[in-house]
Amino acid sequence: MNNILLQDGSIAPKQVDRTWPLFRLAFRPFFLFGALFSLVSLAAWLGLLSGKVTLSVHGGPLWWHMHEMLFGFVGAIVVGFLLSAVQTWTRLPSIKGVPLFLLFLLWLAARVLLWLPDLISPWTIAAIDLLFFPAAALVLARLVVKAKLWRNIIFIPLLAAMTLANATMHYAAATQRLDLASSSATAMVLLVTLLMCMMGGRVFPMFTANGTQTPRVQPIAWLERAAIISMLLVVISQLGSFALPTWLSATLLFVTAGIHFIRVFRWRIWVTFKTPLVWPLHVSYWCIPIGLTLLGIAELTDWITRSQAIHSLTVGAMGIMILAMIARVSLGHTGRAIQVGRLMNGAFLILTAAFLVRVFGNFAFSDYSHIFKAATALWVLAYGCFFVLYLPILTRPRIDGQPG
Known part of the structure; x- marks a missing residue:
């Protein structure tokens, strides 16, 4: 980093980033907790299959397993990667600090609520879960458009398509259509x-x-x-x-x-x-x-x-x-x-x-x-x-x- 000279010729002190390191760039929370969530959810799925875990999950065990490994685990990694890479592509600062914490909290809230289907209505759970990809797409689109890097705009419709697949899967859970859930998971x-x-x-x-x-x-x-x-x-x-x-x-x-x-x-x-x-x-x-x-x-x-x-x-x-x-x-x-x-x-x-x-x-x-x-x-x-x-x-x- 180049030193900044003040008018009196002295060197200005470097600005210290006081943001908690975990929320200084999107890859940090989403890679770390996405990886942790994958092993926790797989262990839970194994317990559900064997009957050793009797927890009631949103959509039923099979729906929950498909959804959470794709939209929970993989979705976290995709967003963490894209919102970190866009800073490199555009040379503009990406989401960090409180906004990043809130985005992470949105992802985490959906994961927790899917464990607790009786806490709130299934449509509220679906709405919270469905906000994640569009919120990430807005952050991504703002930087790509500002930098005019139109080559990378392709990721916006891709995130929109993932949101549609997620919405269809939630609809399948509400209507108890396992065939539709399976095709939605395949689409993802x-x-x-x-x-x-x-x-x-x-x-x-x-x-x-x-x-x-x-x-x-x-x-x-x-x-x-x-x-x-x-x-x-x-x-x-x-x-x-x-x-x-x-x-x-x-x-x-x-x-x-x-x-x-x-x-x-x-x-x-x-x-x-x-x-x-x-x-x-x-x-x-x-x-x-x-x-x-x-x-x-x-x-x-x-x-x-x-x-x-x-x-x-x-x-x-x-x-x-x-x-x-x-x-x-x-x-x-x-x-x-x-x-x-x-x-x-x-x-x-x-x-x-x-x-x-x-x-x-x-x-x-x-x-x-x-x-x-x-x-x-x-x-x-x-x-x-x-x-x-x-x-x-x-x-x-x-x-x-x-x-x-």
């Missing part, structure tokens, strides 16, 4: 997958080049466009009102998977295996075409279940990518070196094992409960490592004295 899964495809193309080749000290893979324009357009078509085709014939839907899924296989193969995963903060990003992206392929197979046969395909995108693509990104972003935005030790590298390996167990475990084990328990335990262990290691990082000021 695919919207987040679209977001991962967009962000992956922007930053993964750069992260790979910087982390491995190898030449950066240059994008192929038609391939990049095809990757996003095909994924957008998958999102639309999987919505109930735009349902395609089975053979056509499966074909679209296979073609989209093929495009993303080519895309991620070009990024050269084999050069990343010795770089802990890079290889999990590649593994997570490989889970996208794998998941799309499994979805296509599930459309045509019962050899693969739709649940296996969806969990390839959730546990594999989202779970691993989120853990790698929040570990990386948290270091960079707190002034630390972009390096992790053996424990976090172990956490990435553990989460990869959770993906393999959850998606392919039924080929080795006949008891589904064992598969779910093992995958849940592995997730809790991996994200527990992040929470313990990053608690002091995310609750303390930047080590270089800079704001954020």
Whole structure:
């Protein structure tokens, strides 16, 4: 930071940011408590399934599990990432302090109220929960429009679509339509997958080049466009009102998977295996075409279940990518070196094992409960490592004295 000279020639003292470090930038509270919430909610879901937990939750256990892992956990990470990244994109200060605390409180209030469905009306709970994405979109839109970075305006309609999926899911809970809840959850899964495809193309080749000290893979324009357009078509085709014939839907899924296989193969995963903060990003992206392929197979046969395909995108693509990104972003935005030790590298390996167990475990084990328990335990262990290691990082000021 440059020194400021006063009229008498003296150097002005540096301004001290008195904001509590946890609320100096959005990634701090949402990454930390989003990770914590994921392991708490999964442990609760396991208890609900086994009958060891008898707590009444809004929408019923299955609805609550789908909603909270997607709109609670993933939603927190998406907002934390976007509202932190927009400061880098625009070079304008993003939300912090009391406004950030209130936004976090809005997210937290919805999580708590969904545990207490008898406290207030279900429509009030839904309204509180539905405010989160629009509030974040307003913050994001203000900075993007002010900086005239129209390339990033795409995230506003994406957050609006996530809000619509959330509203539909709440309507499904009110009308007790589990089929509608499932399709709404699938829509959210695919919207987040679209977001991962967009962000992956922007930053993964750069992260790979910087982390491995190898030449950066240059994008192929038609391939990049095809990757996003095909994924957008998958999102639309999987919505109930735009349902395609089975053979056509499966074909679209296979073609989209093929495009993303080519895309991620070009990024050269084999050069990343010795770089802990890079290889999990590649593994997570490989889970996208794998998941799309499994979805296509599930459309045509019962050899693969739709649940296996969806969990390839959730546990594999989202779970691993989120853990790698929040570990990386948290270091960079707190002034630390972009390096992790053996424990976090172990956490990435553990989460990869959770993906393999959850998606392919039924080929080795006949008891589904064992598969779910093992995958849940592995997730809790991996994200527990992040929470313990990053608690002091995310609750303390930047080590270089800079704001954020």
